[in-house]
Amino acid sequence: MPPGADEPSPAIQLDGVTVRYHVAREVVASLKEYAIRKLAGRIEHDEFVGLRGIDLVIQPGERVGVVGANGAGKSTLLRLIARVRRPTEGRVVVRGRVAPLLELGLGFHAELTGRENVILQGTLLGLSRREVVAKMPSIAAFAEIEAFLDAPIRTYSTGMAARLAFAVATDVDPDVLLVDEALAVGDERFRARCHDRMNHFRERGKTFLLVSHALTEVAETCQRAVWIADGRVMRDGPAKDVCREYKEWSRGGGPAPS
Amino acid sequence: MRMIRTREGARRERALESGGFMGRETLELRDHYDSAVRSGRPLAEAKELWRFRHLVRELVARDLTVRYKRSVLGVGWTLLGPLLQMAALTVALSALMKSQIVNYPVYFLAGSLFWTFFSQATGHTAGLATDALELSKRVYLPRSAFVAASIGVALVNLLLSLVPLLLIALATGRPPGLTWLFLPVAIVIGTAFTAGVGLVVFTLACRFVDVRDTYLVILQPWFFLTPILYPREIVPERFQGIVRYNPMTYLVEVFRAPIYDGWLPGWKTLLFSVFAAIASLAVGWWFYASRIDDYASRS
Numbered sequence: 001m002p003p004g005a006d007e008p009s010p011a012i013q014l015d016g017v018t019v020r021y022h023v024a025r026e027v028v029a030s031l032k033e034y035a036i037r038k039l040a041g042r043i044e045h046d047e048f049v050g051l052r053g054i055d056l057v058i059q060p061g062e063r064v065g066v067v068g069a070n071g072a073g074k075s076t077l078l079r080l081i082a083r084v085r086r087p088t089e090g091r092v093v094v095r096g097r098v099a100p101l102l103e104l105g106l107g108f109h110a111e112l113t114g115r116e117n118v119i120l121q122g123t124l125l126g127l128s129r130r131e132v133v134a135k136m137p138s139i140a141a142f143a144e145i146e147a148f149l150d151a152p153i154r155t156y157s158t159g160m161a162a163r164l165a166f167a168v169a170t171d172v173d174p175d176v177l178l179v180d181e182a183l184a185v186g187d188e189r190f191r192a193r194c195h196d197r198m199n200h201f202r203e204r205g206k207t208f209l210l211v212s213h214a215l216t217e218v219a220e221t222c223q224r225a226v227w228i229a230d231g232r233v234m235r236d237g238p239a240k241d242v243c244r245e246y247k248e249w250s251r252g253g254g255p256a257p258s
Numbered sequence: 259m260r261m262i263r264t265r266e267g268a269r270r271e272r273a274l275e276s277g278g279f280m281g282r283e284t285l286e287l288r289d290h291y292d293s294a295v296r297s298g299r300p301l302a303e304a305k306e307l308w309r310f311r312h313l314v315r316e317l318v319a320r321d322l323t324v325r326y327k328r329s330v331l332g333v334g335w336t337l338l339g340p341l342l343q344m345a346a347l348t349v350a351l352s353a354l355m356k357s358q359i360v361n362y363p364v365y366f367l368a369g370s371l372f373w374t375f376f377s378q379a380t381g382h383t384a385g386l387a388t389d390a391l392e393l394s395k396r397v398y399l400p401r402s403a404f405v406a407a408s409i410g411v412a413l414v415n416l417l418l419s420l421v422p423l424l425l426i427a428l429a430t431g432r433p434p435g436l437t438w439l440f441l442p443v444a445i446v447i448g449t450a451f452t453a454g455v456g457l458v459v460f461t462l463a464c465r466f467v468d469v470r471d472t473y474l475v476i477l478q479p480w481f482f483l484t485p486i487l488y489p490r491e492i493v494p495e496r497f498q499g500i501v502r503y504n505p506m507t508y509l510v511e512v513f514r515a516p517i518y519d520g521w522l523p524g525w526k527t528l529l530f531s532v533f534a535a536i537a538s539l540a541v542g543w544w545f546y547a548s549r550i551d552d553y554a555s556r557s
Contacts, residue, residue, distance in 0.1 A: 021555070031466040083291055083398035086551055092293040102396045109389075112320070120320070123312040124397050 009095055011176055011207040012058040012081055017090035019050040019076050019231075050076035052231040053090070060096075060175070061205040063198070065218030065239050067246050068228040074211045077228065078102060078178050081209065096175025096207070099125055101165055108161060110154040114145060117153055118168055125172045135171050142193070143167040163190055170197050176207045195221065215243045291398075300543055306400035313399060317386075317407035322414060337422050343370065344426065351487065358489045361518070364432050367423050368514040369486035371416060372448060376506070377477050379412035380456045384470040387463035391554060401464070401550055405456045409449060416445070427517065437516035444513040444523075447535045451509055454538030457546040465553035484510055505534035 022045045028034045051073045058064055066074045079085040080092050082100035108117045118139055122132030140146045143163040145156070153161060170177065198221060201208055212218050218225055218239055225242035227235040235242045295302070307314065326335075344367045352362045359365045386404040394401060420441075427434055463469040484506040485493070493501050501507050508531040515523040523531075 022552075029466060030468045031462065031472050032468060034466060080293075082396075083293075084395060085555060087293055090293075092291070094291040096290075098291075098398075100397050116320070120313075120316055123310075123316045124393070124399055126309065126312075128312045129316065 010057045010093075011060040011062070011095055012056070012209070013091075013093040014054050014056040014080070014087075015091045017054045017056075017080060017087045017092060018052055019073075019080065019085065020088045021048040021050055022046075023048050049231055051080070051087075054228075054231070054233055056226065056233065056236075058207060058209070060207055061202065062224055063202060063208040063222040064210070065222035065225040065243070066209065066211045066228060067213075067215065067218055067225055067243060068234075069250070072228045073231040074228055075102070075180060076231075078180055078209065078211050081176070082178050094176060097126065097172070098176045098178065099169040099172055099174030100178040101169050102178065102180045108153045108165065111152055113152055114140075114149045114156070114164060118149075118164070121165075121168045122172060125169070125174070127172055139164070139167045139171050142171065142197075144190075159187070159190070166194060170201070174206065176209070177201065178209045180211045181213070215247055219243045300547075303400055303402055303547070307402060307406060310400055310403050314403050314406045314410060317403065318410040318414070321407065321411045325411075337418065339419075341422050341426070344422075347487070355488065358492055361430050361432050363430055364423070364427050365489075365514070365518050366487060367426060368517040369484075369510045371419050371423060372444075372510050372513040373481060373484065373486055373506075374419070375412050375416040376448065376452050376455075376509075377481070378415065379409045379452045380459050381470065381473060381477065382408040382411065383456045383460035384463035384473060387460055387469075390460075391464055394554060401460075401554065402457065402546065405453065405460050405546075408456060408460075409453060412452075413445070413449065423517070432518070432520070434517070435520050437520055437522060440516040440522055441513070444516065447512060447531050448509050450535035451505065451531075451538045454535070454540070454542030457542035461546045461550050461553060464550065480504075480506065486510060505531070505538070508534060 024045055028037060054073075054077065056077075066077060068074050076085065078100070079102065080087060081094055082098060082102060083092075083094070084100070084102065109120065112120065115136065118136060119129060119132050122135070123129065127135075136149075140149050143160070143166070145160050145164055148156065148160065156164070198208060208222075210218060210221060222239040224237065225235075225239040225246075226233055227242050227246045235245055344363050347366055348363050351366075355362050383405050386408055390401050390404045393399060424434060459469060459473055483500055483504055485501060490501055490507065490511075508527050511527050512523045512531045515521060515527070522528075
């Protein structure tokens with residue numbers, strides 16, 4: 001049992017969540033073309049199921065890793081919790097401020113400077129401009145980009161942008177931090193500092209969700225892991241065990257255990 | 259390196275001791291997300307917009323900075339633009355309109371400022387759709403924030419361009435009177451109408467790439483079918499219906515009457531414009547709320 005399981009309100013709760021995507025067979029990007037096809041009755045969709053009836057409860061303070069093959073639904077799961085996508089069926093409940101690190105950077109604007117981006121990102125996460133400006137020195141220091149704060153983001157290296165994104169997302173004091181592979185970017189030293197910060201989070205009872213293909217990282221950082229395959233939860237348990245099982249299964253290439 | 263970490267740690271500890279960061283309780287309340295509570299209701303979205311007001315402000319500031327600080331003439335451009343336009347049109351059309359309109363510059367400029375506000379605010383939402391899609395893939399935000407930001411930018415421009423209008427009104431012997439105090443009401447009505455159209459354009463632009471161009475094709479004839487360049491009376495009898503059923507006729511009139519005529523708009527005009535504003539907002543909201551999730555998740 002994860003710690004704090006007897007608490008009445010979990011940080012994240014998914015009840016029978018199914019996500020279906022409608023993918024148009026042909027890309028009809030133009031309004032005129034769409035109108036013509038609609039009149040001719042020629043719009044066809046394929047249905048693609050991202051998640052099939054997922055139930056998941058995560059308590060405050062848990063560090064959970066999500067593993068699985070490409071296309072298994074890991075990122076869809078994170079998007080649901082980040083509120084970027086709505087469930088087709090079922091219910092998602094998230095308590096507390098969520099800081100999502102989906103893809104690289106949490107939506108940086110290439111032409112704006114680092115400073116302007118930090119302000120935009122901070123307000124996206126619900127802070128006022130003044131609050132972000134007050135945090136600017138500590139964000140820049142953690143990301144180690146003080147000298148480049150007023151240069152456009154497009155001049156940043158991948159590592160710099162990732163460090164800045166991580167610094168902003170963790171400095172707004174979120175209750176739930178969602179990370180999609182982002183920790184893999186950056187050198188050893190930065191990763192060590194990320195782990196420091198994660199530990200701080202844990203001590204303060206914050207929830208952390210990591211989607212990664214780096215199984216050792218998941219086993220090290222998280223106490224619990226969820227293995228997702230074909231939109232379903234395959235295994236849910238101690239990170240080390242789930243990672244080992246998943247590794248064995250991927251090596252063997254055999255059918256997933258049911 | 260070590261020093262930075264220590265400072266960082268100390269800051270964190272201080273935050274810990276003081277029981278965290280801002281009012282915890284209020285945070286918990288407002289940061290509770292339950293997908294079962296549909297966000298399709300206007301009140302819920304309005305609350306979300308309020309929560310994200312700092313973002314809207316930031317988006318408006320970003321737009322204005324790009325427009326003003328980074329252009330050669332800066333704010334002067336906004337003031338100069340209407341002046342030049344007015345001068346050119348006065349030269350071209352004053353003689354033509356002399357018998358119908360006494361002070362053509364003020365007549366035209368008043369109507370044209372409102373039209374510019376409307377077309378700018380609604381057209382710009384299409385441009386912001388790309389940004390909105392990109393951002394909302396990575397982090398949650400109420401997408402109507404972009405419509406609000408677009409209107410915000412156009413409102414600032416409208417207020418700024420009231421300055422050259424004021425100057426011209428003074429110079430041409432039509433000094434502003436007490437009726438100018440009615441302008442805020444006219445702007446509120448116009449903004450509500452604009453918001454409705456903006457929501458539709460924005461929602462469509464989240465799905466289709468050619469919305470901006472298509473919309474411009476609609477805007478241009480709409481401009482010429484609205485009595486801005488000419489008085490309503492000169493439209494031939496058999497085409498009066500077009501002007502009569504064009505909501506923009508009333509919205510422009512409500513804005514122009516206090517400036518040009520120096521009296522308040524008639525109650526009929528006012529009633530029609532308020533009705534148009536409410537209808538536009540209702541339709542726009544319905545269109546946005548029922549489609550945006552679907553459209554935005556396609557990309």
